[in-house]
Amino acid sequence: MNLRESVGIALGAVRANKLRSFLTLLGTIIGVASVIAVVSFVEGLNRFVSDKLIQAGSNTFSVDKFGFITSDEAYQDAMKRPDVTIEDADALRAGVRHASLVIAQSSTRENVRWKTERANGVDIRGRSPGYEITEDLKITDGRHLTELDDQRRRAVCVIGPEVSEELFHGLGAVDREIRLGEQTFQVVGVTEAKGKLLGQTQDRFIAIPIRSFVKYKRERGSIEIAVKSVDQASLPVAEQEARNIMRGRRHLAPGKPDTFAITTSDTWLSFYNNLTGGIYVVTIGVAAISLLVGGIVIMNIMLVSVTERTREIGIRKALGARRRDILTQFLTESTTLSLSGGILGIALGVGIALLVGALSPLPAAVSFPAVGLGILMSCMIGIFFGSYPAWRAARLDPIEALRYE
Amino acid sequence: MLIEIRDMHRTYQVGEEEVRALNGVDLDIEKNEYVAIMGPSGSGKSTLMNILGCLDTPSSGSYRLKGNEIATMGDDELARIRNQEIGFVFQTFNLLPRADALHNVELPLVYAGMKHEERRKRAREALTLVGLADRMKHRPNELSGGQRQRVAIARALVNHPSIILADEPTGNLDSTTGEEIMASFESIWRQGNTVIVVTHEPDIAQHAQRVVRMRDGKIESDTMNATRVTAVRS
Numbered sequence: 001m002n003l004r005e006s007v008g009i010a011l012g013a014v015r016a017n018k019l020r021s022f023l024t025l026l027g028t029i030i031g032v033a034s035v036i037a038v039v040s041f042v043e044g045l046n047r048f049v050s051d052k053l054i055q056a057g058s059n060t061f062s063v064d065k066f067g068f069i070t071s072d073e074a075y076q077d078a079m080k081r082p083d084v085t086i087e088d089a090d091a092l093r094a095g096v097r098h099a100s101l102v103i104a105q106s107s108t109r110e111n112v113r114w115k116t117e118r119a120n121g122v123d124i125r126g127r128s129p130g131y132e133i134t135e136d137l138k139i140t141d142g143r144h145l146t147e148l149d150d151q152r153r154r155a156v157c158v159i160g161p162e163v164s165e166e167l168f169h170g171l172g173a174v175d176r177e178i179r180l181g182e183q184t185f186q187v188v189g190v191t192e193a194k195g196k197l198l199g200q201t202q203d204r205f206i207a208i209p210i211r212s213f214v215k216y217k218r219e220r221g222s223i224e225i226a227v228k229s230v231d232q233a234s235l236p237v238a239e240q241e242a243r244n245i246m247r248g249r250r251h252l253a254p255g256k257p258d259t260f261a262i263t264t265s266d267t268w269l270s271f272y273n274n275l276t277g278g279i280y281v282v283t284i285g286v287a288a289i290s291l292l293v294g295g296i297v298i299m300n301i302m303l304v305s306v307t308e309r310t311r312e313i314g315i316r317k318a319l320g321a322r323r324r325d326i327l328t329q330f331l332t333e334s335t336t337l338s339l340s341g342g343i344l345g346i347a348l349g350v351g352i353a354l355l356v357g358a359l360s361p362l363p364a365a366v367s368f369p370a371v372g373l374g375i376l377m378s379c380m381i382g383i384f385f386g387s388y389p390a391w392r393a394a395r396l397d398p399i400e401a402l403r404y405e
Numbered sequence: 406m407l408i409e410i411r412d413m414h415r416t417y418q419v420g421e422e423e424v425r426a427l428n429g430v431d432l433d434i435e436k437n438e439y440v441a442i443m444g445p446s447g448s449g450k451s452t453l454m455n456i457l458g459c460l461d462t463p464s465s466g467s468y469r470l471k472g473n474e475i476a477t478m479g480d481d482e483l484a485r486i487r488n489q490e491i492g493f494v495f496q497t498f499n500l501l502p503r504a505d506a507l508h509n510v511e512l513p514l515v516y517a518g519m520k521h522e523e524r525r526k527r528a529r530e531a532l533t534l535v536g537l538a539d540r541m542k543h544r545p546n547e548l549s550g551g552q553r554q555r556v557a558i559a560r561a562l563v564n565h566p567s568i569i570l571a572d573e574p575t576g577n578l579d580s581t582t583g584e585e586i587m588a589s590f591e592s593i594w595r596q597g598n599t600v601i602v603v604t605h606e607p608d609i610a611q612h613a614q615r616v617v618r619m620r621d622g623k624i625e626s627d628t629m630n631a632t633r634v635t636a637v638r639s
Contacts, residue, residue: 005515012503315499318460319560320488320516322481398460402499 006332013305013333014340021337024301027294028341028381029348031287032374036349038283039370041356042276044363049272059232060134060265061239063092063246064224067261068271081259083222086210088249089128092225095245098238101228103128104210106221112163112206113179119166123205124180126213126223134226137207142174142189149188150209155216158189162204180206183216199361239264291377294341295385302334302389313393314401327394334386335379342378346371406469407567407599408434408457413466415452415622426452427463428622434601436567439594441610441630442603444619451572453619454603458493458570459486471567488516492561496573498553500545506532506556507541513564531559535589551582558589562598569593571602575609587612587636612636 014021066078089104096102106126112119129147131137137144139158149156157178164173164187173187185208194202208216210223229238239262246260306313313326321329350366357364415427426449434440444450455461456468459475462483468475470490478486492513493499500509510528519527532541535555545553554574561569571590575583587609594600594614602613610616611634618625 016503311499312501315501316512316516317484318458318487318493318499319513320484320564322484322516324481325484325516399455402460402495 003332006329007336009329010333010336014337020301021340024297024337025294025341025344027290027297028338028378029294029345031290031294032342032345032378033349033352034290035283035287035377036346036367036370036374037352037356038279039367039373040349040353040364042279043367043370044353044357044365045276047365048363049269059235060226060228061235061242062224062226062263063088063242063260064263065222065260067263068267078261082250084225084260086214086223088246089210089223089225091245091249092227092242096227096238096241098229098234098241099227100230101130101133101226103131103134103226103228104223105131105226106210106213106223108217110180112167114167114176117167117169119163119204122163124213125205125207126210127207128210131207134228137194138192139189140192141172142187144189145207145209150211153211153215154209155183155185155212156188156208157185158191158207159187160191160203160205161193162201163206164190166204178206180216196361235264291381294338295381298334298338298341298381299385299389301337302330302386303392305333306330306389306393309393310396310401310404313396314398314404317396317398318402323394326396327390330390330393331383331386334390335382338378338382338385339375342374345378346374349374406433407436407438407471408432409467409469411467413456413463413468415449415456415461416464425622427456430466430622430624432617432624432627434599436599437594437597439590439600439612439614440602441613441616442601442619443605443607443610443616444625445605448619449622450603450619452622454570454572454601457568457601458491459483484516488513489564490567492564492566492569494554494557494561494569494571494574496576498545498550498557498577500553500556500560502545505542505544506537506548506559509545509556510560510563513560517564527563528559531563532556534562535559549582550578551585554578554582554586555589558586558593562593567599569598569600571600573604573606574602575604575606580608583609584636585638588638591636 063084065081065084066075069075069078086104089102092099093102104126105128108124109121110124112122125131127145129145129150132139132144137158140161142158145156145158148154159173159178167173167178168176173190176187177184178187179185185206191203196202214221214223227238227242229235243258243262247258250259252259316326350371353364353366410430410432413427413430414425417424417426428449430449430453442450442453452461456463459470459478460483462478463476466476470486475483475486501512504512507525507528510531511524514524514527529538529541532538535558537552537555537559540548540552545556548556569590574590575586578586590600590602591612600613602609604610611630611632613630614633615628616630617627
């Protein structure tokens, strides 16, 4: 008996019991769908991360007070550290020889006004000149912030296109004066739109010189220093230089821990990999359980099917079916069954991924290896959990089977 | 000789008890004989039929079919013999309910490994032969009892077996339809086939050329039927 024949019989059996087949397959459908959906999300995130974050900051690191905090205890300890200041940034700019750029930066949120127009909760960024390189900002109108703006603590700002639109409605922003709390700032430039990143707009900000920022806030606070090394290879050297300078400024004896944190994109990357690794482990767990349950349900329904069709098996044997013909028939049937579940699961998983991708900021990319894996997995479940029922069917005694009512 | 059975025994273990279903049977059947095997229930006729049909093997003794010893064959060989040499007709028809008449008739050819087109052609011929050319696409539940049994006969004939083995073929049919079925066997036999009918009904047995009576696992009598009645379609 050839495969086409077996698949025909199998599809006939599946079709004859549509509802039962569907219910049987729920476990497999959910298992495969969850794998496909989660893998699609993680793939989407991966693509996003490699496209944007890594590319942008592959040879930069940052120095700040907290660094990468993952527990409350670490946070409490870090609170006791001295603040990172503009003077630290100046020292790094002067001392880190493998740095091409050192940017002092700090942020807050504030409501902004121009005449009667308001923009609430705008991202206010204090930045050293050169920030446009690390943040990849281009000017469409006016100019960037300059060294002189910073040194003189000028009340000038560069605004994102969304802020410009909200306050001035396309009337032209440069030279207008906007109010941040008590202070008046003159707009000197508008940046090019960058669009959204993970659902967050990147165009609703106001950048002012970092020294103006500190002056305007009337308290020093801790800032962050972004250091860009001259190239990828010199990143570790630049990092070591920065560490030495910071330790020197804080008079830390050898052997004492740093009282500041240096974070590279590697830190983020390893955190990200841990996170997605965790997601994968959880998914594999969930999928494994639903597939196990799905497989057992398939085995159960195949046992029922073998019992129901005992007479059919007897007839087939009387007409010359060998054990292996019956075995093949029932294995093909269980595999067809689980494969239909796999295909439905893939469709559902892809559907979920696309739907969530369309409705939420989470990116989703359909992963073809995952689809292949889904198909392979469902086939293997069919074969594995179909083996015992098929074996039972194959070794039925033809006389007993024919007599079965 | 088509069938040679020598000193055949078949015992079953039923709980503690050993049941001797066949207790020393000798039987020869030539090609193109028309034999009725008769006997009350428990006489061993069903066991004999199962062994003749290669669904079962004897506990001891010899069964030669076309000179080949069947008694010692394994599962796959028995399946092959059933497929090539035996055409079964059952009391309860035993058609696959979800398959149409054509597919039911095709089934032995599927297991013979025949190509699809050839299979179709042979199955159509067999169905035409039993007068069901216009019912090929009907499922068993769309056919009358007599038509179902004719589908079963077409299925038994389709692979040109050496023996047509019928087990109470009219048991589930009214007497008129039963007579029609017996007329089918008559014509099959006249075309040169060997027909063995297992029955407990004398009306059915009277159509056979030779009557073998069984009792207590042995052959009680084996006589040529002097008063043979030709079955005719009414």
